Amino acid sequence: MTKVTMKINGKEVSGEVEGRTLLATFLREDLHMTGTHIGCDTSQCGACVVHVNGKAVKSCTMFAAEAEGADVATIEGQANADGSLNVIQQAFQDHHGLQCGFCTPGMVMSAAALLKENPKPTESEVRAYLEGNICRCTGYHNIVKAIMAASGQDVSAIAAE
Amino acid sequence: MYAFDIERPKSVADAVAALGTEDAMPLGGGQTLIPTLKQRLASPAKLVSLTGVEEMVGVSTDHGMLRIGGATTHATVAAEAASSFPGLAGLASHIGDPAVRNRGTIGGSLANNDPAACYPAAALGTGATIITSNREIAADDYFEGMFTTALHEGEVITAVSFPIPEKANYQKFLQPASRFALVGVFVAKYSDGVRVAVTGASNNGVFRWEEAEAALSADFSADAISGLSVSADDMISDLHGDAAYRAHLVKVMTGRAVTAAA
Known part of the structure; x- marks a missing residue:
């Protein structure tokens, strides 16, 4: 076992991990932060996306020990300080960007990473950025619409297909 | 996954030393190796993570050559090689998906030599030089078949040097x-x-x-x-x-x- 210390959503946390402990496992099973979901566990689906030092990564495909000293952001840290939904989360609700909700934590974290890099993405840029996030309910249209809306763009012309 | 130890050296010398023990394996960004470990298709006693070796990270140009550190991620290559070598930056920007590109490294891709990976085509297609912890290997001598390269046990790709084409x-x-x-x-x-x-x-x-x-x-x-x-x-x-x-x-x-x- 190795001791790891990292900052998660601005708060310093430590824990004892095995070499093989995944960052996703550390978050969920050791810290009980179950907002980060594990869908496929094969780095395909993106439900486990978190930010490590500001970059979107799949937390099921990174070891907790590799996050030693890192700044980690998870879905639990996304809401506004008063507990209300942040602009991306609110847009997902307003535009029906989720149905079962399983993929949503990863979708929101990927969307946040995209909008930080590219504050006004085109529809095709949004779709390209979501290549690694799989949703089996929505057909993606409303997720794309929500992210476009969260970026402050007019989405009235995007049909609700 | 079977159990293993993990080490995070800060220098190439420490990484090579850590790889000197039995059944030790280098770990790049892990985007192939970690799924492989989950399938129990590899069972190292120790993984030596290279992502903390700062001297192996970065993109620079010098006299018509583009040098990329072995632990540089695809996302960094896509961003930082865009002006000097757009053909390579374009390749890097379409590997996997954005989260994979934020972890996966050029050294890891070339060391694995997946028969369908993108970087081997760039290295061979430019006649790049693979720079390791103890020698330089021409791309024409480096790729030896599916998942097989000229690398020896414990040898680490520290950088890749590409002649910039017209x-x-x-x-x-x-x-x-x-x-x-x-x-x-x-x-x-x-x-x-x-x-x-x-x-x-x-x-x-x-x-x-x-x-x-x-x-x-x-x-x-x-x-x-x-x-x-x-x-x-x-x-x-x-x-x-x-x-x-x-x-x-x-x-x-x-x-x-x-x-x-x-």
């Missing part, structure tokens, strides 16, 4: 589920000739299409290869595309790369 382009026919290349072709034009390297197609891994190189060196246009054909012998054949289909794609993707080269 024009280059990579065309990937995407296998949409895996995001690897069903067939990918890297074309690079230099003052002394053209190189063409193909990934995803052959059972022997990445290879140079020398007939096309000769034709394109004489006339750098898609028409120059119109009379050539690629043998389907030794091509990968699976449910996504049989050998004849892949052989056909090699020519199609080469033509597209020539037309798009910038």
